[in-house]
Amino acid sequence: MPQQYKIDKVAEIESCIEQNAGLFVVSYNGLTVMQAQELRHALRECGAQMKVYKNNLAKIALKNQEQPEIDELLAGPNAYVFYETEPVEAAKALKTFAEKSKGVLEIKGGISDGKAVTADEVKAIAELPTKDQLLGQLAGLISGFARDIAVCVNGVSSGLARSIQQVSEQKAA
Numbered sequence: 001m002p003q004q005y006k007i008d009k010v011a012e013i014e015s016c017i018e019q020n021a022g023l024f025v026v027s028y029n030g031l032t033v034m035q036a037q038e039l040r041h042a043l044r045e046c047g048a049q050m051k052v053y054k055n056n057l058a059k060i061a062l063k064n065q066e067q068p069e070i071d072e073l074l075a076g077p078n079a080y081v082f083y084e085t086e087p088v089e090a091a092k093a094l095k096t097f098a099e100k101s102k103g104v105l106e107i108k109g110g111i112s113d114g115k116a117v118t119a120d121e122v123k124a125i126a127e128l129p130t131k132d133q134l135l136g137q138l139a140g141l142i143s144g145f146a147r148d149i150a151v152c153v154n155g156v157s158s159g160l161a162r163s164i165q166q167v168s169e170q171k172a173a
Contacts, residue, residue, distance in 0.1 A: 006057060013053055013061035013080075020082040024094060024110035024122055025073045028052070031104050039097050039105065043081060046089035050081045068116040073108040087112045091126035 017023070028036065040050050053061075055074040062070070083090035098105045107119045117125070129137070 009053065009057050010061050010064070013058055014065055016051065016080075016082050017061060017065045017067065019084075021085055022083055022087055022110060022112040022114075024081040024083070024087075024090065025070065025108045026050075026079050026081060026094060026098075027076055027106040027108055028079045029077045029104075029106075031101070035097075035101060035104065039093075042093045042097060043090060046083075046093050047085060048081055048083040048090035048093065050079050052077075052079045062111075067111055068114070070109060070111060070116050073110075078108070081110070086131050087122075087125050088128050088130050091122050092130075095123055095126040 031039070036050075043050050055078060058078075058080065059071060059074055062068075081090055081094060094105070094107055098107055107122050109116065109118045110122060111117065112121075112125065
């Protein structure tokens with residue numbers, strides 16, 4: 001019979017999995033307390049949170065929530081980064097911190113959109129533009145098309161007006 005605190009911890013992990021869109025697994029071996037606080041703060045700013053759980057309890061919770069198996073990632077001291085909506089900002093924060101910490105933090109992989117992702121895929125996600133950047137680019141494209149159409153429509157009417165004026169000047173002469 002499992003101990004009650006382990007049952008509670010598995011329920012807590014399951015709750016985190018349900019409430020968030022996905023998670024990344026990172027190895028934090030060698031991370032100082034100050035670095036961990038800095039990383040947690042950076043993740044909190046982008047709508048993510050980092051938690052440390054026992055790997056066996058995490059495996060049970062992932063299995064209970066019918067998530068893809070990532071057992072090969074769950075070895076050694078791991079931290080789990082749960083992100084609320086979009087993985088890009090959390091992945092960028094992790095990648096930036098990993099580069100800054102010179103290898104102390106290692107991105108192992110995770111689960112995104114219900115699929116297991118590797119460390120390379122997490123780094124590729126970090127290279128993508130954020131949702132706000134994509135929306136800005138889309139708005140720029142739409143306004144560019146609208147402006148081009150307005151210029152074309154205006155060009156037709158002004159060209160017609162100039163032609164009529166030239167014809168009337170020629171007839172008056």
